[in-house]
Amino acid sequence: MAPSTTVSQRKLIKRKAPRGFLRRVFKRQKPHLRLGTGGDLLVHLNCLLFIHRLAEESRTKACEDKCGVIKKEHVMAAAKVILKKSRG
Amino acid sequence: MADSYNPDSEPTTRTLLRRVLDTADPRTPRRRRSAWMSAQKATPETHSSNRQNSGTKTTVRRSQRIRSVSKSAHVQASRQLEEQTPRTLLTNILLTAPESSIVMPEPGVKPLPTPKVAQSSRRESSRGSLELQFQELEPSITVAPSRLALGKRKQRLRLSVFQQEVEQELPPSHEPCGNADASSLTSSLNLTFTTPLQPQSVQRPGLARRPPNRRAVDVNAFLQDIQDTSLALAAPGDNLRTPVATLPTDMVLEDTQPFSHPLVGPSPSAPPSLPCSSHTGAEDVVRLVRHGPQCSSSGVQNKMPFQDGVHEAEEKMEESWRVNKEKETTTQRPAGMEESEVHTEPEPEGSLGTMDISGKAASPELASSIPEFLQARQLHQLLEQAPPPSTAALSSEPLEPQLTRHPPKARTPSSRSRQDPYKIGLNHYMKFFTFYAKMPMEKKALEMVEKCLDKYFQHLCDDLEAYAAHAGRKTVGPEDLELLMRRQGLVTDQVSLHVLVERHLPLEYRQLLIPCAFSGNSVFPAQ
Numbered sequence: 001m002a003p004s005t006t007v008s009q010r011k012l013i014k015r016k017a018p019r020g021f022l023r024r025v026f027k028r029q030k031p032h033l034r035l036g037t038g039g040d041l042l043v044h045l046n047c048l049l050f051i052h053r054l055a056e057e058s059r060t061k062a063c064e065d066k067c068g069v070i071k072k073e074h075v076m077a078a079a080k081v082i083l084k085k086s087r088g
Numbered sequence: 089m090a091d092s093y094n095p096d097s098e099p100t101t102r103t104l105l106r107r108v109l110d111t112a113d114p115r116t117p118r119r120r121r122s123a124w125m126s127a128q129k130a131t132p133e134t135h136s137s138n139r140q141n142s143g144t145k146t147t148v149r150r151s152q153r154i155r156s157v158s159k160s161a162h163v164q165a166s167r168q169l170e171e172q173t174p175r176t177l178l179t180n181i182l183l184t185a186p187e188s189s190i191v192m193p194e195p196g197v198k199p200l201p202t203p204k205v206a207q208s209s210r211r212e213s214s215r216g217s218l219e220l221q222f223q224e225l226e227p228s229i230t231v232a233p234s235r236l237a238l239g240k241r242k243q244r245l246r247l248s249v250f251q252q253e254v255e256q257e258l259p260p261s262h263e264p265c266g267n268a269d270a271s272s273l274t275s276s277l278n279l280t281f282t283t284p285l286q287p288q289s290v291q292r293p294g295l296a297r298r299p300p301n302r303r304a305v306d307v308n309a310f311l312q313d314i315q316d317t318s319l320a321l322a323a324p325g326d327n328l329r330t331p332v333a334t335l336p337t338d339m340v341l342e343d344t345q346p347f348s349h350p351l352v353g354p355s356p357s358a359p360p361s362l363p364c365s366s367h368t369g370a371e372d373v374v375r376l377v378r379h380g381p382q383c384s385s386s387g388v389q390n391k392m393p394f395q396d397g398v399h400e401a402e403e404k405m406e407e408s409w410r411v412n413k414e415k416e417t418t419t420q421r422p423a424g425m426e427e428s429e430v431h432t433e434p435e436p437e438g439s440l441g442t443m444d445i446s447g448k449a450a451s452p453e454l455a456s457s458i459p460e461f462l463q464a465r466q467l468h469q470l471l472e473q474a475p476p477p478s479t480a481a482l483s484s485e486p487l488e489p490q491l492t493r494h495p496p497k498a499r500t501p502s503s504r505s506r507q508d509p510y511k512i513g514l515n516h517y518m519k520f521f522t523f524y525a526k527m528p529m530e531k532k533a534l535e536m537v538e539k540c541l542d543k544y545f546q547h548l549c550d551d552l553e554a555y556a557a558h559a560g561r562k563t564v565g566p567e568d569l570e571l572l573m574r575r576q577g578l579v580t581d582q583v584s585l586h587v588l589v590e591r592h593l594p595l596e597y598r599q600l601l602i603p604c605a606f607s608g609n610s611v612f613p614a615q
Contacts, residue, residue: 013594021513026564029549033556034563038613041597042569042585043548048592049578050544051517054537055524062527070525072532079540086576087547 017044054082102182109175514538548572566601 022040026033035043057078062070521537522529555568573579578588589601603611 013596015594017593017597018513018516021509021516024509025513025545026549026552029546030553032562033553036563036565038566038601039564039569041593041601042566042573042589044597045589045592046548046569046573046576046578047517047541047544048520049573049576049588051521051537051541052524054540055521055526058533059525059527068527070527070529070533072530072536075533075536075540079536083540083543083547086544087551 017041019044022047050082050086053085054078057082105178105182109179511538514541517541551575 017040019040022043023035026035026040026043054075058070058074061074061078062068065071065074067074518534518537518541522534551572552564552568555571556562556564559568570579570585573585573588579585586602589598593601600613603613603615605611
């Protein structure tokens, strides 16, 4: 018995992946390329991990400044580091 | 249990009550209740229910009834039946209450004990006990009507007060009598019991002052008229009639018709008498409709005479009104209408007739919902239809605003659509960011995160393209993604991609990504 190729029966998934959005963005950027099966899910995973790292870094930066609120400067500094890391 | 003061293995309120009854002097109901309350408070029993009110006693009693059915209670009841005193009634309650609750499925079927119980229950109600009343009135309740007690206490209190008065009047006269009086009392009191139910039922029809059937009938009448007129339309010569039938429907369905007046003003070129009459009739119908549902009935009646003589103007009015109703954006149209009059071209009436038929078929639907495609279709109909120059002014007025609105409507959303879904998609990830950050953030910081995400997506796509090109493929596959994550440092020798997938993605996606073996020598997803 093979499972369904689509997502399981229950339609309500918490933390859904915006698959349509991701496909659209990829198409807009690289119209000559195609995104394979499950590719957008891995892209979503990549985004999650990127945001996770970015948030952690911002939080660290804000804590370094002994600030209870994440400010724009913290985010900018964190983004510099993380984007460099995520360059691939 | 004997009548003596033997405390039971578990001192219960029942025993306390018996003690009170045996010892206390016959007093007025209120005093007795206070005595009971004091008696109850004096003895800290181990019952969960609060003892603050006399009503609690009944709750406790209720629970007791469930547990035990004392046989001696029968003895006591029989012994005390002769004298119709509050005490006897109370004892009857204690003894016979459980039986009554079990025995009486319906208030009508009341054996002898039940009248006593009813009476005693009423007595009790006079003392503030409410649950028995509930049991009597609602025999379905058996065990724990505490909820009901709480909810209906206020109603019952009034009833109890009333019954207090009744009992105080009646018992002295009927005291020497026996159960007969009790039954009569109960019967009389039964009536009193029923009365509270009746006013409630009476109240409901009173609330529904306005018969709701009126509107339904009108709608049906309208639909029938539509059908009649549609059938009449089959004969091509009756174009004039159709709008009359549909016109009132549209008018009834619509809230306001600012254009009824301008419609009345200009008279169509064709038989002026008919259009004038129809216009006035339409106007009247409109006014009636506006005034209220009552007018709709009269409006229905008014429709009939109009069916005879209807001009094309009526059609136009109806079409325009239908469109207006669909749009639900009735704004200043007179200016627009005049312009549309110039644009619209006259057309053969046959097309108008066909349009009307289709329009009428749609009008009932429109009454319920306003799908946009119907709007477009009707707009097309309106555009295609060629109202005579005289009537064009009437009908064009509502047409023009919608026509002018449609093109700008079509344009503006497209420019917005490009921006919004992208923003919406980014906001989706912003939520993750705020969740991961676990700290309050500034709005500017969030905007900064948006820009970062934007840059990230660009980098991502470029990298994937590079990897796919390096592999000589035109499709980006999972292996490219894994390579990307490896280069990013997310996937290491210790941490594999599957581990990350399992950590961060929900089950449904995990199933799609990680190959798993199933029965029958099958692996999903296939590799």
